[in-house]
Every structure is written in C-alpha cells, then in structure tokens.
Amino acid sequence: MSDPELPDFQTILELYKSRAAEGRSEFDASLRRWVEKGCKGNGPQVDFNYVSFHYLNSDYPLLLEELRLHEIWYQVIQVFKHTDECHEAQQRLVLSLVALRETGYLPLPPLGDGSPRSDSFSDGRRLWPEFPLFSPALIEEYTTRYWDKSHYDDVQRENMAAAIGRLLSIGIYDGPALVALSLFREVLETDRPLLPASADTDGQQEVPISVEQGIKFASNVSGYAENGLILLASNRCGAATSVPHLNYADFPDLSAPGELAIKSGLVSSDLRGYSPGRWAFWKKRVEELSAFEGSTLAESDKAENGGSWATLSGHADFIISALGEAERSTQFLEHM
Template identity: 25%
Template sequence: MAARALNKADYVNLLDYARDVLAKASRSILIQRPSTGMGRGIHNAWTSIIECAEEFEAEGRDQDRLIFLILEARTNNTLSISSLIPSPQGEICLVTKLPFFVKDLVAAWASRWESMRAQHRENLLAFTARLVAAGGCSDWIFLYGLSLLREVLETARPLFPAAPRFATRPALPPPLQTPVSFGPPSLLELLPTLSRFLVLAGTRLAALCNCSADLAPLQGDEDRRLRSLADLGPLAGAAGVNGGPSGFAPTRWLFWTQRLETLSGCGDQIIASEAGACLGSMWDKEMLLCGPLTRDRVLRQMRIGRGAGGWELTRGVEVFEGQQEGSRRLE
C-alpha cells in the first residue's frame, strides 16, 4: 500500500478510479468479451477501495459512498462472472458476484493490521462490519473479525502500549525525533476497534456462533493461509475451547465474554470501560437469539447503560452448563 501522503482529493480520485474500473469490467462481462487484464484491474479497484476505507472516517459520509458502491455492484449483479477469463497462466473461472473482493480485503487485513495506525484500523473494521451487517458479501469476510477477536481476547497482550524508542540524536529535542520502534498493539489500542466491530457486526457473529456455522471450504494455498485466521488463539486453546468447523462456536463466544468480564474487572478505569462496552454489546446480541448461546442461562438481569462513559453491568446468579456463577458487579 502506498505511503500515507495523499490528501482528501487524492482519495476521492482513487474512489473514482475504482468506480471506473468496475464499470469497464461490468461492460466487458455483459458483452461477454472479458479482456486479459480485467482480473488485474478488478484487483486494483478493490485495492483502491480498501485504501479509501482505511482513510475515510468510520461511519462517515465518504465511507457511505464506498458501501454504496459495493452494494450496488452486488445487488445489480454487474460483476457476476461465470465465464473463463484468459490470463498469462491460463484461463481463470470466476463465479462470484464480487470477484476477489473478500480475499483481497482479508489479505490486506492479515498483512498489515499490526502496523496500521489505530484510526485506520478502526476505519477499515467499521467498513467491513457495515458490509457484513448489510449482507454485502460472503461470511468468509468474518475472517478479519475472528482474527481481531483472537488477537484481543485469545492472546496474551499488554494492557498499554510500550513507550516509543527514539533515534539517538542529541541535537534534537525528543518531540521532534521520529519513533523507530513500537511494541505490539495493546489492549488499550485494540478494544475500541473491537467495540465498534461488535456494535456493527455482532448480531451476525452471534448467529454464526450460535449454530456453529460451517462455511464452504476455501481452495488453494493462499486461501488456506487466510483460513488460518479463524484458528484459536493460545489462551482459548489452553482452555480447551472448541472452535467449531469454521471458527464459530458457542463455547468460543462464551470464552470471549468471560475474558471481557475479567478485563472489565481490571484496575484501570479506561480498560475496564472499553471491555465493559464490548461485553454489553455481546450480551445485547445474545438477547436477539435462542439456542446454545442462551438456552442454559436461567436468569438475566437488565444491563443499564451509563452513556459515553461506558456500561454499568449488573448480573445476578446465572447457571451456564451446570456451573453456578455468583453475583458480580463490573465497574
């Protein structure tokens, strides 16, 4: 991805370029005359849209334009390809409504999520979560969400970011020096992104976990590598969690809520508030379902929001899989 040296007009131009490429691809498909470079052009269009999605403010007007462009292409079947496209390596068969899109989006996330600025990470997650909520693409796009949940809740991670190390330049005051190394993203950086994801796409995630969804297999070495994003993290694996056939399972959902409960009780107010907001979202999504996620719970008290400061979470005695949990208050 190009360095972030573009201004707002440049990103608008990128979006116009992507729209033009997709329109040309659609015309080629309609007249059944696909060109050799059409597949590459579609990849380039998705790359431009992904870069714009990182830059455009989450849930803002510019991001709305991106969502509309994707939904328009899918709804009108303008990119449905069921023919063979010639390429230097041989013919390629494309049969999806949005060819390459999910794979390109998940691959971009997998390769760069740790190095993204926190705002770009949150923007991209909001963009994909809104597509999920609107049914704009296949459920395999949830690979990025499972990856985020694994890194935040199934992997040991510091609460706070490491102090940046600066190049040794005595002549420059520290504020003018360029940071040359950062630690891995901390929970303080990742929890707000997770919270937005759960608000926007948590209902679909809960439904997939509720039925232990088994998605169609991915093919090819690259696709198998992306499929590994759904694998359990070290903490979940050590706890004996069953990840289901495709990474979705009631026991995994329960593990996430238990981890958030633990974080909600930590000593830091900011971490506790962010974790409480995530937990409140997950409980809200559970209330929309019937099935393994909720059938063993015999008592659920109302969760009371307390505005922008987070959630005030009060729980009574609950029974889940035969284990009784005492009353606990999460501040």
C-alpha cells in the same frame, strides 16, 4: 468488409498493467489530498460501473478483468482505511456493495472468435453477487499491512475494523468473517500487554499493540456487525447468503484459537473458525477487561474522561453490550 484484427492480448495486458499502476498512484494522491482537507465532500469515487462495462463488452479472456477487479478492491480497501467509521463515504461504499450484490450475475459474452468462455474468475467467483477476488485482497491487506505500524496507525485500524463490521452486518461473510475472527483472536485470545508500553531507550524494540489499543478495534467490529458475529458463531449464517465461505482450516494462523481461549477450557485447540464456545470466551474475556482497574496506574488515570483505564473498561463495556444485544436479537428471531 471484415472487422480489423484484434490487437495481441499480451500487448493489451502489458499496456493495461502500466496504466493501472498510474491509475493507482493518481487514486492514492487524490485520496491523500481529500484526507488532508478533512474528508470534506464526496472524495474519490470507486467506479464499479467501469468494471461492469468492460466485463460485458470485452473480447478478451477474463485475465484483463481480473486486473481491473484488483484495482477496484484496492480502492475500496483504501477508502475504508482512510474514512472514519461515521463518515458517509464509508457508509455509501458499503451500500454500493449491497446494490452490486443485488444486481445478480452478469452475462459474459463469448470471445472475439465466437467461442464460449467461463464466467468464473480465478477464485471460482462470479460477478457481482460473489464479489470475485475481494476475499483474497481483503485477507492480504489484513495479514500483510493491518498490524504493520508503517502502514496503519490506530485510527486507520479502527476505520477498517468498522468497515469489516458493516460488511458482516449486511451478510458479506466471505473474507470479512475470517478477518473479524482473526482480529478478535489477536485482541482477546492472545497474551499481550494490557496497556501501551514504550520502546527501549535505543528505539530498537518493536512495541506490541496492547489490549487497550486493540479493544477499540474489536469494539468497532462488534458494534457495526450487529447480528453478524453471533450468526457466524452459532452457524446460522447459511441462510443469509448463497456465497460459499472460506475454508477456515486453510488459514490456521488466522482461524485457530489463541492460547487464552484454549486455557479457558471453552474452546478446543483443534477448532478452526467460529463456535459457541469461542463466543462464550469472548464475553468472559471482555467482562474481565471491563472490571480491570489498572492498579499500576495513577488515580488520575481513572477519571471518567481520563487515561487508559477509562478507555479499556469503557470499550469492554460497549462490547459486552453489543454482544449481548446480538445474542438476544438472534434468540428472538429463532422464536418468530
């Protein structure tokens, strides 16, 4: 007796899309309840095995698996966004990605009619070592929502920055590296107010994020990235991963140096990506910020545990320490 005919692929696709929307809503609600309870316990779980199982057993083209991957990366990003950098949920999720990368490539079975099919997704990546579709999902999150105050508050930006740093520290560069570069560009290379400003009296003016706010995000990236940033800046990360990197020239708004970096003379205006000169500028800039004394602030703001002056210079000092340690560690590894 022959197997029953497989349902029409388009029917399956539409059904899955509707179920995916419901699943995303349920995940968001579960995550929100967990956060409201203070992130006690394990929280919502990202089920990577669900994707692997269907990938290995599907009789349909990869488009259906792409939809599952989009949902998985959405969940990963949301957990990163809502969990404190020290919370075990963020650490556990990063370790899960390490484990996935180490599983190697999953063999893709033929189509239901026996014909072979490509095991590459639409971005050319394969499961799992290359994390297909993760890079565009992360870049879209960063470019469309990260700096939008209706989507992220400062604490959530710090959480995501820490996650980006963690990913760099374990050699996941494709996507996180561009996001980290753009974040440093926005915070250190762009002319923005040093301290927070208030909106106008009518509340109509969009208040830009200040250096004092942004320095915390850069601090989290540099602190958790360990040697990741200097490996990228010195072009030594090739041996750490076989995954092809993004072409930074395709993202000039994210990868081109900011006006302050260009004016410093350390960075060429036509640069796209990391460079030793850019690394040198970041160090120079945070050294200037660490010496900032906020002459317009009241003396009370300079207390050890006080206002913006302490916050700005304290995080700048931490970045200097983190960048210096990364540089020394990399130099040590070169001479082993």
